[in-house]
Amino acid sequence: MKSMIKNRLLLVTAICFLFATSCQYDEIVDIPYPESLVYLPIAVNGSISPDGIYTIEEGASTAWVSPTPGQPMKYTVRNADNAFVIPLGIYRSGTGKTIKGSVNVSVMLNTDTVQTLIDNGVLTDVEVLPSEYVLQIPQNIQIPDGKNETTFDVSVALDFLRKDAPKKYAMGIVISDENNRVNKQLNTGIILIDTKITIPVATFTTQLDGSSFDTFVFTNSSLYWDFFSGEEPFSWDFGDGSAISHEINPKHQYGAVGDYNVTLTVRGITGETVTVTNTVSVKSN
Numbered sequence: 702m703k704s705m706i707k708n709r710l711l712l713v714t715a716i717c718f719l720f721a722t723s724c725q726y727d728e729i730v731d732i733p734y735p736e737s738l739v740y741l742p743i744a745v746n747g748s749i750s751p752d753g754i755y756t757i758e759e760g761a762s763t764a765w766v767s768p769t770p771g772q773p774m775k776y777t778v779r780n781a782d783n784a785f786v787i788p789l790g791i792y793r794s795g796t797g798k799t800i801k802g803s804v805n806v807s808v809m810l811n812t813d814t815v816q817t818l819i820d821n822g823v824l825t826d827v828e829v830l831p832s833e834y835v836l837q838i839p840q841n842i843q844i845p846d847g848k849n850e851t852t853f854d855v856s857v858a859l860d861f862l863r864k865d866a867p868k869k870y871a872m873g874i875v876i877s878d879e880n881n882r883v884n885k886q887l888n889t890g891i892i893l894i895d896t897k898i899t900i901p902v903a904t905f906t907t908q909l910d911g912s913s914f915d916t917f918v919f920t921n922s923s924l925y926w927d928f929f930s931g932e933e934p935f936s937w938d939f940g941d942g943s944a945i946s947h948e949i950n951p952k953h954q955y956g957a958v959g960d961y962n963v964t965l966t967v968r969g970i971t972g973e974t975v976t977v978t979n980t981v982s983v984k985s986n
Contacts, residue, residue: 737795739804739844740887741876754824754871754891757787760898760925760970761934778929778970784836784856787892791842791876792850794884804844804882808853810835811873814889818871827893830870834858838874857894863971867897901925901969903977914986916954919963927968936966955983 743755818824837856871893902924910916926934937946940961964978
């Protein structure tokens, strides 16, 4: 009997313990979020450029027929107002509660940092871009409430870049705000422009189409052609009086044996055109 009573007491004690612990709760408290800071993505070493310099040196080529979907182009051109336009962005870190409220950011040119990089040999064969040729740079940018980013454009005089080609120019962009919410390590970006991209290069190769003796395939390997104006960047004259072709890599059949001078004209981003001529020979079958 005593054993039975003891077992019952142990059971009741265990039930009471479980009931008591089930009624306990831990108070949920807000965890402090890390501070949200504003920064220039082009200043992130390895993010956009492996050396932290945002380099613009690639123009349109026949291997680059159009921008990769989802990937912004490093520049565009507005010939109507002589503008070489560089789209940039300002980001802020964080999510949820950390991105509440708008942030007003000031944007300025920074030539001192560029000159220091030149003096220290980090930038070689590069000159500081004269500020008078920077046509547009916004003084203030706002990141809206609840957003992580905003974009803006910096415009440089296109004719100046073409006139001095193939020089390289660099300019610095620095951001700040009154409330010290800018990441001081990522507040300055360096943009390097290789002006060679303003000079179109026309070049192509030819080969017979399979076993044909009178049909040629023309492979266009031109560089720095006009992707922006909507004008035809390529014009092919096959030298036999036939219609001009605007294809990138055309195929053409000749109607008679003989030698033909084939001329490719390429339009660059400034509207300038260059030509190259190769000769093809059609022999009897």
